[in-house]
Amino acid sequence: MAHRYDCIIVGAGLSGLIAARNLQRAGKNVLVFEAQDYVGGRMLGKHIAPNQYIDLGGQWVGPTQDRFLALLDEYNIPRFPSPLQGKVVLIYNDKRQEFNGFFQGFAEGDRPNVPEEEWQDAMKAWKTFDELSQSLSPQYPEANEENKKLDSQTFAQWIQENTQTDFGRWYFAYMCRAVGFLGPAEPDEVSLLHVLWGNKSASQAEHPEAELIHDGAGQIPSKIVTELNNEIHLNEAVVKITQDDHGVEVTTLKGIYQANFVIVAMPPYLAGKITYHPPLPPIKQQLAQRFPMGTLAKLLISYETPFWRSQGLAGVGMGNTEWIELFADSSDPRSGKGVLATFVMGDRYHRWIKLTKSEQKSVVLSDLAKYLGQQALSPTTFDIQDWPSNQWVGGGYAAFMPPGVWTRFGQSINKPFNRIYWAGTEIAERWAGFFDGAIRTAEAAAEAVLKSAE
Amino acid sequence: MAHRYDCIIVGAGLSGLIAARNLQRAGKNVLVFEAQDYVGGRMLGKHIAPNQYIDLGGQWVGPTQDRFLALLDEYNIPRFPSPLQGKVVLIYNDKRQEFNGFFQGFAEGDRPNVPEEEWQDAMKAWKTFDELSQSLSPQYPEANEENKKLDSQTFAQWIQENTQTDFGRWYFAYMCRAVGFLGPAEPDEVSLLHVLWGNKSASQAEHPEAELIHDGAGQIPSKIVTELNNEIHLNEAVVKITQDDHGVEVTTLKGIYQANFVIVAMPPYLAGKITYHPPLPPIKQQLAQRFPMGTLAKLLISYETPFWRSQGLAGVGMGNTEWIELFADSSDPRSGKGVLATFVMGDRYHRWIKLTKSEQKSVVLSDLAKYLGQQALSPTTFDIQDWPSNQWVGGGYAAFMPPGVWTRFGQSINKPFNRIYWAGTEIAERWAGFFDGAIRTAEAAAEAVLKSAE
Ligand SMILES: Cc1cc2nc3c(=O)[nH]c(=O)nc-3n(C[C@H](O)[C@H](O)[C@H](O)COP(=O)(O)OP(=O)(O)OC[C@H]3O[C@@H](n4cnc5c(N)ncnc54)[C@H](O)[C@@H]3O)c2cc1C
Numbered sequence: 001m002a003h004r005y006d007c008i009i010v011g012a013g014l015s016g017l018i019a020a021r022n023l024q025r026a027g028k029n030v031l032v033f034e035a036q037d038y039v040g041g042r043m044l045g046k047h048i049a050p051n052q053y054i055d056l057g058g059q060w061v062g063p064t065q066d067r068f069l070a071l072l073d074e075y076n077i078p079r080f081p082s083p084l085q086g087k088v089v090l091i092y093n094d095k096r097q098e099f100n101g102f103f104q105g106f107a108e109g110d111r112p113n114v115p116e117e118e119w120q121d122a123m124k125a126w127k128t129f130d131e132l133s134q135s136l137s138p139q140y141p142e143a144n145e146e147n148k149k150l151d152s153q154t155f156a157q158w159i160q161e162n163t164q165t166d167f168g169r170w171y172f173a174y175m176c177r178a179v180g181f182l183g184p185a186e187p188d189e190v191s192l193l194h195v196l197w198g199n200k201s202a203s204q205a206e207h208p209e210a211e212l213i214h215d216g217a218g219q220i221p222s223k224i225v226t227e228l229n230n231e232i233h234l235n236e237a238v239v240k241i242t243q244d245d246h247g248v249e250v251t252t253l254k255g256i257y258q259a260n261f262v263i264v265a266m267p268p269y270l271a272g273k274i275t276y277h278p279p280l281p282p283i284k285q286q287l288a289q290r291f292p293m294g295t296l297a298k299l300l301i302s303y304e305t306p307f308w309r310s311q312g313l314a315g316v317g318m319g320n321t322e323w324i325e326l327f328a329d330s331s332d333p334r335s336g337k338g339v340l341a342t343f344v345m346g347d348r349y350h351r352w353i354k355l356t357k358s359e360q361k362s363v364v365l366s367d368l369a370k371y372l373g374q375q376a377l378s379p380t381t382f383d384i385q386d387w388p389s390n391q392w393v394g395g396g397y398a399a400f401m402p403p404g405v406w407t408r409f410g411q412s413i414n415k416p417f418n419r420i421y422w423a424g425t426e427i428a429e430r431w432a433g434f435f436d437g438a439i440r441t442a443e444a445a446a447e448a449v450l451k452s453a454e
Numbered sequence: 455m456a457h458r459y460d461c462i463i464v465g466a467g468l469s470g471l472i473a474a475r476n477l478q479r480a481g482k483n484v485l486v487f488e489a490q491d492y493v494g495g496r497m498l499g500k501h502i503a504p505n506q507y508i509d510l511g512g513q514w515v516g517p518t519q520d521r522f523l524a525l526l527d528e529y530n531i532p533r534f535p536s537p538l539q540g541k542v543v544l545i546y547n548d549k550r551q552e553f554n555g556f557f558q559g560f561a562e563g564d565r566p567n568v569p570e571e572e573w574q575d576a577m578k579a580w581k582t583f584d585e586l587s588q589s590l591s592p593q594y595p596e597a598n599e600e601n602k603k604l605d606s607q608t609f610a611q612w613i614q615e616n617t618q619t620d621f622g623r624w625y626f627a628y629m630c631r632a633v634g635f636l637g638p639a640e641p642d643e644v645s646l647l648h649v650l651w652g653n654k655s656a657s658q659a660e661h662p663e664a665e666l667i668h669d670g671a672g673q674i675p676s677k678i679v680t681e682l683n684n685e686i687h688l689n690e691a692v693v694k695i696t697q698d699d700h701g702v703e704v705t706t707l708k709g710i711y712q713a714n715f716v717i718v719a720m721p722p723y724l725a726g727k728i729t730y731h732p733p734l735p736p737i738k739q740q741l742a743q744r745f746p747m748g749t750l751a752k753l754l755i756s757y758e759t760p761f762w763r764s765q766g767l768a769g770v771g772m773g774n775t776e777w778i779e780l781f782a783d784s785s786d787p788r789s790g791k792g793v794l795a796t797f798v799m800g801d802r803y804h805r806w807i808k809l810t811k812s813e814q815k816s817v818v819l820s821d822l823a824k825y826l827g828q829q830a831l832s833p834t835t836f837d838i839q840d841w842p843s844n845q846w847v848g849g850g851y852a853a854f855m856p857p858g859v860w861t862r863f864g865q866s867i868n869k870p871f872n873r874i875y876w877a878g879t880e881i882a883e884r885w886a887g888f889f890d891g892a893i894r895t896a897e898a899a900a901e902a903v904l905k906s907a908e
C-alpha cells in the first residue's frame with residue numbers, strides 16, 4: 001500500500017514551507033510539492049558576487065510584521081535599517097528636485113517643491129482616503145451595503161472625484177502601483193474597497209519597508225528546508241486533487257500520493273489551475289478567475305559603491321519619468337557595494353516588455369541617470385526578474401481584486417474545502433501581499449489541519 | 455516511434471470540433487482531447503422524454519449568424535421561429551403587466567406601461583449608448599486613447615451618468631446580465647468598452663435569439679463527431695503543452711502525444727490552466743487571469759402543454775423579481791410540450807446558490823407563477839445547469855472583461871504562440887459569446903494551421 005502522509009503541501013513558497021515546517025514540528029509527516037526548480041516562490045535570492053546577495057522577490061520587513069520578525073529572530077537572521085541617509089529625489093513632469101522626505105501614500109519629512117495648491121490637493125485627498133480606510137473593519141471585507149458601494153467603484157473613480165490637480169491624481173496612482181497588496185494595479189483596474197481595506201490591514205503608515213535583511217530574504221527558504229528532511233519534490237507540479245471522506249489523493253505527472261489533508265499554498269489564481277474532484281464550490285472557482293496578479297518586473301542594479309551617498313543623496317527616488325516610478329537603496333553594508341532596487345510597473349511594464357532585452361536595460365539606466373547622475377549608467381550587475389512571465393507565480397508583487405469581486409466572491413477566500421486548506425499571502429487578513437501575511441495564513445492552515453487531525 | 459498527428463485539438467466544444475473536422479476534411483490527421491465525459495462543452499443537450507430535447511447550454515440562432523446557419527444547413531438541421539405569439543409579461547417593482555413588445559437592450563413592439571418619464575429616460579440613454587457603440591470599430595478594440603478612456607470605466611459608471619430613473623438603470627443592468635457576450639456581468643464588474651464593443655459586434659439588434667433548433671442544438675456535437683473517425687479522447691484533460699522548432703508534445707495524465715500543431719479551443723481562463731513550455735508570453739498569461747466567466751445557471755422547465763398560450767401569453771417574461779429576470783418560451787412544436795428556458799444571473803445567482811436544491815426549485819417556480827399563473831408551479835421536468843460549478847467551463851454564457859483589460863491585454867487575445875493556435879467563442883471578433891463566434895474562431899484557426907503546414 002502507498003505511503004499515506006498526514007498532510008501534503010502544494011507550493012513551496014514561504015507559506016507552504018512554514019505550513020510544512022509547523023506540521024512537522026507537531027509530529028506530522030508531510031510532503032511538499034513545488035512546480036519550479038527552487039523553493040521560495042516569490043522569496044528568491046541570488047548570489048551575484050562574493051558576499052553579495054540580491055532579492056529578486058520580496059526584500060523588506062517592517063516593525064509591526066510580527067510573524068515575519070519572529071521568523072527572522074528564530075533563525076538568527078540580522079536586519080539593518082533601509083538606507084535613507086541623504087536627500088530623496090523627485091522628478092515630476094521632468095523637473096528634478098532633492099528633498100528631505102518621502103511618500104508612498106503617507107507623506108513623511110519635508111514636502112517636495114510642487115505648487116502648494118497641488119500638494120495640498122494630494123494631502124487633503126489622502127486624509128479623506130485614510131479616514132475612509134480607517135473606518136473599515138480590519139477583517140476580510142463583508143458584503144454589507146456600505147462595502148458593496150465601495151466595491152462597485154474603481155480606485156480611479158475615487159481619485160477622479162477626490163482630487164483636482166494632476167499632481168494629486170498622480171500621487172494616488174503612484175501609490176496604487178507601488179504598494180504591495182495592490183498588484184500593482186493601475187487605478188482603473190482595482191476596486192476602491194480593495195485599496196481601502198489593504199491600506200487598513202497592510203498599511204504603509206506602519207513602514208513595511210523600514211528594514212532590510214543582511215544577505216537577503218532569499219536565504220530563508222533553504223533554512224526552513226533543512227528542517228524538512230528532504231520531503232520536498234521540486235519540479236513536480238500538482239495537477240489534480242481528489243478527496244473523499246477518508247482522505248486525499250494528490251496527482252502529479254510523476255505519481256499519485258495519499259494524505260489525510262492537503263494545504264494549497266499559493267495565489268488563488270494558481271490554486272484554480274489545479275483540477276479538483278469533487279470540484280470546488282462555484283464561488284471559489286470563480287474567485288480564482290477574478291483575482292489577478294499584478295503587472296510588475298523587479299530590477300536589481302548594483303554598483304561598485306553606493307556612489308549617490310557622496311552626493312548627499314539617499315539612493316531613493318520617485319517620479320513620473322518614462323520607466324521608473326520608484327527606486328530604493330538596497331545596499332547591504334556587509335558587501336560595501338551599492339544596490340538599487342527598482343520596478344517597472346503597470347502601464348510602464350506594458351510598454352517596456354515590448355522592448356528588446358538590451359533596450360529594457362538601457363531605458364531603465366537612462367531613467368536612473370536622470371535621478372542620480374551619469375554614474376548610474378555604469379552598473380556592475382543588472383538583474384531583471386519578470387514575474388508576469390513566470391507561469392507558476394503569474395505576476396507580482398501580489399494579487400488584487402477588480403471592482404465587485406470582494407463583496408461577491410470574497411467570502412470564499414480562505415474557507416477550507418473539506419480536507420483541503422488554503423494558504424498564501426493573497427488570502428491573509430493582515431499584511432496580505434507581504435511575507436508576513438504569507439506566514440500568518442500558513443500558521444493558521446497548519447493549526448486547522450492539526451485540529452482536524454485530532 | 456510515437457505517432458505524430460498533424461494537429462492536436464484541445465477541447466471538444468463546438469469550436470474544437472469544427473477545427474478538428476475542417477482539418478480532417480483537408481486531409482490532415484487530428485486528435486481531439488476533451489476533459490469531460492461528453493463532447494460539446496457549452497453546446498449540451500438532454501433527452502428528457504420521448505421526442506423531447508432541451509438545451510442546457512446555448513439554444514438560439516439569429517439571421518446574421520452566417521457561420522452557424524451554414525452549419526445547421528449543412529447537417530440538414532431544421533429550425534423554427536422562437537415562439538412569441540401573445541403578450542409578454544413584465545413585472546417591474548411588483549407590478550405585473552402584459553404588453554405586445556419586448557426588450558433586451560433594443561426595445562421592440564409596444565412599450566410597456568411604465569411612467570413615461572422613466573421609459574423615455576431608458577430610451578434616450580439607449581440611443582446614446584447605441585450611438586457610442588456604433589462609433590467603435592467592429593474589430594478587436596485597439597488600445598487608442600479613446601478606447602482607453604472607455605475601458606477605464608465600468609458599465610455601472612456609464613449607467614449612473616446617463617440615466618436618471620430607477621427604471622432606466624434597471625433597463626441597462628438587465629441587459630448587462632441577459633446578453634450573451636456579457637458573462638453575465640453585473641454592471642460594476644465589466645468594462646464599458648467591453649459592453650460597447652460587444653453590442654457592436656454581437657448585437658441584440660440583429661436578433662440572435664430569433665430562431666430555435668428542432669430537437670435542440672445539443673444534437674450537433676455528435677453529428678460532427680461521426681465525421682472524426684473516433685479520434686476523440688474523452689475524460690482526458692490536457693495538462694501540459696511543450697513545443698520547440700520541430701513540433702509539439704501534448705501531455706495528459708494518460709499519455710504523451712506528438713503533433714505538428716496544436717489548437718487550444720476553450721475560454722482563455724481555461725487555456726491558462728494548462729502549463730506551457732516555453733511559457734506563454736506574459737501579456738497572454740495575465741489575460742487568462744483577467745477574463746472571467748459569467749455567473750449564471752440555466753434552468754429548463756417543461757410542462758404538459760404550453761399552457762400560457764391559452765391565456766394569450768407568449769411564455770416570455772422579464773422583470774426585477776427576486777430570482778428570475780428573464781424567461782423565454784422554448785417549446786419545440788415537434789414535441790407538443792411546453793418548455794420555458796430561464797436563467798439565474800449575477801447577484802441573483804449568488805443568493806440562489808446558497809439555497810438547498812429544493813429551495814432553488816421552489817423559489818424559481820414561485821417567481822414564474824407570478825408571471826404566468828399557478829400552472830407554472832406544476833412542471834413535468836425541472837433541470838438546472840449550474841455552469842459556474844463546472845470546472846471545465848467555469849461559468850456561462852461566456853467571459854467578459856473587467857475595466858482596463860481590453861486596452862492592456864486584449865492585443866494577445868488570439869495571437870498564435872509559435873505552433874499553438876487559439877479558438878473558442880471568447881476570442882471571436884464577431885459574435886463573441888455565441889455559437890457563431892465559436893465557429894468563426896475554429897475556421898480561422900484551422901485555416902492558419904493549414905497555411906503553416908504548407
Ligand atoms: C518583486 C516583488 C517584491 C516584493 N517585495 C516584498 C517586500 O519587500 N516585503 C514583503 O513582505 N513582501 C514582498 N513581496 C511579496 C512576497 O514576496 C510574497 O508575499 C510572498 O513571498 C508570497 O509567498 P506565498 O507562499 O504566499 O506565495 P508564492 O511565493 O507565490 O509561493 C507559491 C508557490 O507555489 C508554487 N506552485 C504554484 N502552482 C503549483 C502547483 N500546481 N504545484 C506545485 N507548486 C505550485 C509556485 O511555484 C510557488 O513556489 C514582494 C513580491 C514580489 C514579487
Ligand SMILES: Cc1cc2nc3c(=O)[nH]c(=O)nc-3n(C[C@H](O)[C@H](O)[C@H](O)COP(=O)(O)OP(=O)(O)OC[C@H]3O[C@@H](n4cnc5c(N)ncnc54)[C@H](O)[C@@H]3O)c2cc1C
Pocket residue numbers: 464465466467468469470487488489490493494495496497510511512513514515634690691692693719720721724725728751752841846847849850851852877878879880887888889890892
Ligand atoms: C447557459 C448558456 C446559454 C447560451 N445560449 C446561447 C444561445 O442561445 N446561442 C448561442 O449562440 N450561444 C449561446 N451560448 C454560448 C455558446 O454555448 C458558446 O458560445 C459555445 O458553445 C462555446 O463553444 P466553445 O467551443 O468556444 O467553448 P466550450 O463549449 O466551453 O468548449 C470548451 C471545451 O474545452 C474543454 N476543456 C477545458 N479545459 C480542457 C483541457 N485542459 N483539456 C481538454 N479539454 C478541456 C471543456 O470541457 C469544453 O468541452 C450559451 C451558453 C450558455 C452557457
